[in-house]
Amino acid sequence: MSIKPKHLLYILALVKLALPFFLQDPSWGPHRDEFLYLAEARHMAWGYMEAPPLLSVFAWLTNLLGGAMWAIRIWPSFIGALTYVLVGRLTLHLGGRWFALVLAWMPFVAGAWLRMQFLFMPNFLDIFCWTAMAYGLIRYQQTGKPMHLYVAGISFGIGLLAKYTMAFWATGLLAGLLLTRDRKVLANRHFYLAIGLGVLLFLPNLLWEARHGFPVVYHMKTLENSQLQYLNPWAFLTDQLLYNVATIFTWVTGLVWAARIRQYRFIAWAFVVTLALLMAGHGKSYYSQGAYPVLFAFGAPRLEEWANKWWKLAMLAFSLFIGIRLVPLLLPFRAPAPLAEYYVRHPLARTVGALRWEDQQHHSLPQDFADMLSWEEMTQKVARAYASLDDTEKAHTLLFCDNYGEAGAVNYYGPKYRLPPAYSDNASFLYWMPRDYDRFDVLLLVTDDTQEMQHRFIKEFRSARLVDSIATPFAREYGTLIILLKGPTEAFRQAFRDKINLDELKTTAHGAVQTLGPNPLDKGGAMH
Numbered sequence: 001m002s003i004k005p006k007h008l009l010y011i012l013a014l015v016k017l018a019l020p021f022f023l024q025d026p027s028w029g030p031h032r033d034e035f036l037y038l039a040e041a042r043h044m045a046w047g048y049m050e051a052p053p054l055l056s057v058f059a060w061l062t063n064l065l066g067g068a069m070w071a072i073r074i075w076p077s078f079i080g081a082l083t084y085v086l087v088g089r090l091t092l093h094l095g096g097r098w099f100a101l102v103l104a105w106m107p108f109v110a111g112a113w114l115r116m117q118f119l120f121m122p123n124f125l126d127i128f129c130w131t132a133m134a135y136g137l138i139r140y141q142q143t144g145k146p147m148h149l150y151v152a153g154i155s156f157g158i159g160l161l162a163k164y165t166m167a168f169w170a171t172g173l174l175a176g177l178l179l180t181r182d183r184k185v186l187a188n189r190h191f192y193l194a195i196g197l198g199v200l201l202f203l204p205n206l207l208w209e210a211r212h213g214f215p216v217v218y219h220m221k222t223l224e225n226s227q228l229q230y231l232n233p234w235a236f237l238t239d240q241l242l243y244n245v246a247t248i249f250t251w252v253t254g255l256v257w258a259a260r261i262r263q264y265r266f267i268a269w270a271f272v273v274t275l276a277l278l279m280a281g282h283g284k285s286y287y288s289q290g291a292y293p294v295l296f297a298f299g300a301p302r303l304e305e306w307a308n309k310w311w312k313l314a315m316l317a318f319s320l321f322i323g324i325r326l327v328p329l330l331l332p333f334r335a336p337a338p339l340a341e342y343y344v345r346h347p348l349a350r351t352v353g354a355l356r357w358e359d360q361q362h363h364s365l366p367q368d369f370a371d372m373l374s375w376e377e378m379t380q381k382v383a384r385a386y387a388s389l390d391d392t393e394k395a396h397t398l399l400f401c402d403n404y405g406e407a408g409a410v411n412y413y414g415p416k417y418r419l420p421p422a423y424s425d426n427a428s429f430l431y432w433m434p435r436d437y438d439r440f441d442v443l444l445l446v447t448d449d450t451q452e453m454q455h456r457f458i459k460e461f462r463s464a465r466l467v468d469s470i471a472t473p474f475a476r477e478y479g480t481l482i483i484l485l486k487g488p489t490e491a492f493r494q495a496f497r498d499k500i501n502l503d504e505l506k507t508t509a510h511g512a513v514q515t516l517g518p519n520p521l522d523k524g525g526a527m528h
Helices: 005-023 032-040 054-064 069-093 098-109 123-143 146-162 166-179 189-211 215-226 233-243 245-260 262-280 285-291 293-306 309-330 336-345 375-387 391-395 404-417 427-432 456-460 490-506 509-513
Strands: 397-401 442-447 461-469 481-488
Touching: 005 069, 005 098, 032 054, 032 404, 032 427, 054 069, 054 146, 069 098, 069 123, 069 293, 098 245, 098 293, 098 309, 123 146, 123 166, 123 262, 123 285, 123 293, 146 166, 146 189, 166 262, 166 285, 233 245, 233 262, 233 285, 245 262, 245 293, 245 309, 262 285, 262 293, 285 293, 293 309, 309 336, 375 397, 375 404, 375 442, 375 461, 375 481, 391 397, 397 404, 404 427, 404 442, 427 490, 456 461, 456 490, 481 490
Parallel strands: 397 442
Antiparallel strands: 442 481, 461 481
């Protein structure tokens, strides 16, 4: 008995969900950003410095399930599978059958989405919401049922709660509707009610931003200074080809076909406008990936209709050939040392820039992979330093980390090693500093500044001892120091208070754009 297309759709979705768990080597730990989002779930709010709140809901569920690796990665895999379900259903509504479903499925297992829908970061929610918003508008064009406009509106609101880049796609779709003078949508009152519903869903986060001085402005300013300034439009465009090269014929066909059909032309315009806006704003190249799924849904049925048996086999063979070669760049399919050796023998990773980090230098492993190493080693060494203290010292110890990855990792593994909470003034950890943070007698410091012991502030303690450092090869935190400092002077306490107060001011929109006075502990490079 032959499998019905709708049954094949769900079989492929299940394969999509499970496949990454078999491809990644089990020796790798969580990514530094995943630690941050898991930490946010312990401080539930309507917003955070670096992201809207939706991901923290899934992080809360992950913590509820025990926080194991499978519980971290199940959500991006599951939502990625749901994204394919939307694409597959749209493929069927556009006339596709078995081959079209398989062709529309290939990008999910043979391209950049293999990583973006496996790491626990906002991207998997972003791609889903972009797809759902377009799905609602397209289904309204097909059926005329207002409920589909509300699907689009709800997806818009939820998308903004997932990642603010939804605003680019919403602008692109609106521009597409205006440029095509689509009266069917623009003259419908339900369209505006749906937009209002989306804004209403987003409103709590907007109010949170206003109440905290719009820290998103500070975050974007920091991102621009550290990363976005290095981006250029040509690299953005070449990355678009690289991310979906294995199925380029499908999305290009979908873009051309949508542009030729008046009913769907707004999608083609939305794609072009969104990419133009992201290029103008120096957006990262992966910000645009949510615009592609709908193009695969448009292209796959057309290729199924036009291609003969041999062309169909050729397309699948090409996608698999490219996809298999991209897997080592997308997921760490071997342990660190063998994987680094693999890249030496197979220069494709260096050729396409997969080994280039934010510092624009080439390294042994991709940055995302290096960010999955050394975290439990770090926590173990912090625990040994903490265990060397007597009970009185432990009761007056501040465990402080330079960055959110360190603080998040120590808090993630900390209960296992009976550690107190770790704090930081980096990212949203700044909001969670205890009220009496300046009343410590012992500072247990985790710092990625390998010259920390030479800085002037060290002399403001009665004793300072370098306890250990991170020795995991290939880790981005390689060389990170664990320092035990006892007996701070009052001058240091005041400087530390000033540093935290200054950091809090800088995270507001006003503070982010002002020229601030020097940080008392940044002068001379101390406790950056």
